[in-house]
Amino acid sequence: MSMRSRQASSAWRARGSLRPVLPAALVLALVTLAPGCRAEQALNGEPLPQETLTHWSVPEPPAVTAERPVLWVALAAHLGPKLASSAATTLPLVLTAAEGTIDVVDAGGLRISAPRLELRWRAEPLPRPIRLSRTVLGPFPSFETAEQAALSWRQQGVESRIAHPGDWEVWAPADTPAPPGHTARAESQQVTARSALVLASPGGPKPLQGPLEIRVPGGLRWGDGVFRGPFRLQSDAYGSWSLVEQVPLERYLQGVVPHEIGAGAPAAALAAQAVLARTWALRNSHRFAVDGYHLCADTQCQVYGDPRQAGPAVRAAITTTAGRVLSWQGRPIHAVYHATNGGVAAGFEEVWRGEPLPYLQAFADGPAPFVAAYPLPLDPALSLPALLQRTAPAGYGADHPRYRWQRRLDRQQIREALGPAGRALGEVRQLTVLERGPSGRVLALAITGSAGRQVLRLDGIRRSLRQLPSTLFTLTPEGPGVWRVSGGGFGHGAGLSQAGAIDLAARGWSLERILARYYPGTALLPIQGLGNGP
Numbered sequence: 001m002s003m004r005s006r007q008a009s010s011a012w013r014a015r016g017s018l019r020p021v022l023p024a025a026l027v028l029a030l031v032t033l034a035p036g037c038r039a040e041q042a043l044n045g046e047p048l049p050q051e052t053l054t055h056w057s058v059p060e061p062p063a064v065t066a067e068r069p070v071l072w073v074a075l076a077a078h079l080g081p082k083l084a085s086s087a088a089t090t091l092p093l094v095l096t097a098a099e100g101t102i103d104v105v106d107a108g109g110l111r112i113s114a115p116r117l118e119l120r121w122r123a124e125p126l127p128r129p130i131r132l133s134r135t136v137l138g139p140f141p142s143f144e145t146a147e148q149a150a151l152s153w154r155q156q157g158v159e160s161r162i163a164h165p166g167d168w169e170v171w172a173p174a175d176t177p178a179p180p181g182h183t184a185r186a187e188s189q190q191v192t193a194r195s196a197l198v199l200a201s202p203g204g205p206k207p208l209q210g211p212l213e214i215r216v217p218g219g220l221r222w223g224d225g226v227f228r229g230p231f232r233l234q235s236d237a238y239g240s241w242s243l244v245e246q247v248p249l250e251r252y253l254q255g256v257v258p259h260e261i262g263a264g265a266p267a268a269a270l271a272a273q274a275v276l277a278r279t280w281a282l283r284n285s286h287r288f289a290v291d292g293y294h295l296c297a298d299t300q301c302q303v304y305g306d307p308r309q310a311g312p313a314v315r316a317a318i319t320t321t322a323g324r325v326l327s328w329q330g331r332p333i334h335a336v337y338h339a340t341n342g343g344v345a346a347g348f349e350e351v352w353r354g355e356p357l358p359y360l361q362a363f364a365d366g367p368a369p370f371v372a373a374y375p376l377p378l379d380p381a382l383s384l385p386a387l388l389q390r391t392a393p394a395g396y397g398a399d400h401p402r403y404r405w406q407r408r409l410d411r412q413q414i415r416e417a418l419g420p421a422g423r424a425l426g427e428v429r430q431l432t433v434l435e436r437g438p439s440g441r442v443l444a445l446a447i448t449g450s451a452g453r454q455v456l457r458l459d460g461i462r463r464s465l466r467q468l469p470s471t472l473f474t475l476t477p478e479g480p481g482v483w484r485v486s487g488g489g490f491g492h493g494a495g496l497s498q499a500g501a502i503d504l505a506a507r508g509w510s511l512e513r514i515l516a517r518y519y520p521g522t523a524l525l526p527i528q529g530l531g532n533g534p
Contacts, residue, residue: 099218139167141463225306266505342488343395366395397499411481425449
């Protein structure tokens with residue numbers, strides 16, 4: 001995506017040194033003026049000196065610690081106009097209190113109190129022109145894959161940042177060579193204005209300085225829920241704004257557990273989900289550091305909704321596991337989970353780039369007869385088709401609706417799913433599985449067209465071909481340009497299968513036994529017992 005479609009922000013100069021460049025009152029979301037706008041001039045008529053950055057500086061959120069386990073969660077991101085010229089026509093941001101008033105203090109000390117606030121956008125000229133220039137890797141299908149790319153740069157001494165302006169990317173200072181195995185692109189844009197907030201009021205618009213500190217004693221209505229806060233409305237790294245809730249970890253879980261596994265799950269499964277959601281949040285609290293918050297509220301993180309909707313069973317699961325996380329060598333594990341593994345769990349390296357993790361290994365997920373019937377690695381010619389075609393013996397969680405599934409792909413669907421890369425392939429003629437992992441999952445899928453060939457790998461397969469619930473599948477041609485896909489599972493397949501946990505809990509398995517099955521060798525520890533770092 002070009003710089004015109006999403007403007008970036010940073011505290012780096014082009015060669016990588018870190019330093020703030022604007023007063024706090026101007027640390028607002030960036031928007032570019034329309035092409036052709038001239039930079040603001042000094043009094044003598046000469047252009048002011050130009051600053052070069054990779055992205056706008058946003059202070060990182062405070063660390064989540066045992067003493068202060070508070071998450072900054074973005075209820076909404078990328079708010080506001082993308083271009084300064086469209087600020088006046090961008091829909092306002094409306095904040096409504098469920099009860100009582102909304103109390104706001106801006107960075108300049110202005111205080112506002114009202115049951116409903118209407119915030120509008122305006123273009124604010126910069127004191128001098130700014131050039132945003134950076135080297136970009138990506139887009140990547142997931143944060144995990146982007147993190148491995150960032151690590152490749154950091155191992156070479158390059159200061160890189162993971163960003164999410166629309167897809168996951170990795171940014172470094174301009175003119176930085178790409179690390180081995182990656183292709184980089186350059187992005188550069190001069191900007192002369194940023195977007196700022198104004199309060200629409202009977203007495204006329206009142207300019208506001210970000211960030212805004214927001215408290216709503218009676219709760220803030222947002223989306224389909226009510227959230228307690230407190231909140232911040234702050235700029236991000238791309239030229240937009242984020243509405244961030246500062247939510248205690250245990251209250252955050254009330255908004256996650258029922259949305260991730262379902263409030264009707266058995267007690268041990270709910271408890272397992274609570275432990276994993278807590279662990280995942282701690283392990284991933286650096287995910288949106290470039291934007292000044294910890295986590296998002298959608299499927300790029302954990303789905304977070306109205307905590308008030310957590311019923312007694314969910315609250316009991318959170319309370320009975322309060323402060324407990326799953327650890328490996330004293331640190332939070334990579335606590336990934338998914339809906340159903342289709343009868344066989346995936347190893348970490350079957351899903352994402354990076355070193356294998358000892359507690360995320362492939363295994364047949366079922367009773368002893370099932371495990372005996374499907375020894376790993378699965379034979380792609382015999383065992384895998386048998387696994388996907390038979391219902392007995394069944395693995396754990398076999399009653400999930402996507403434990404087994406069928407899809408039909410045609411050349412037009414594939415071409416459209418791949419976007420510009422698909423158009424470059426020409427007419428799609430062949431799909432070929434190049435590599436499978438021990439669980440039988442596809443690790444590399446070649447798509448051959450009349451004008452070229454593209455290979456999708458690991459999480460990039462499902463990210464591109466979104467019709468496929470998982471990468472555990474076989475392909476059967478059904479005519480020119482048409483394939484039947486027979487598969488199992490929903491999600492990446494690594495770690496806990498929620499359907500499996502529900503099944504095991506119904507069979508009487510305890511929290512500890514369920515976690516030990518899906519994360520062997522790990523230990524439950526209180527937050528206070530964790531070592532430093534993820």
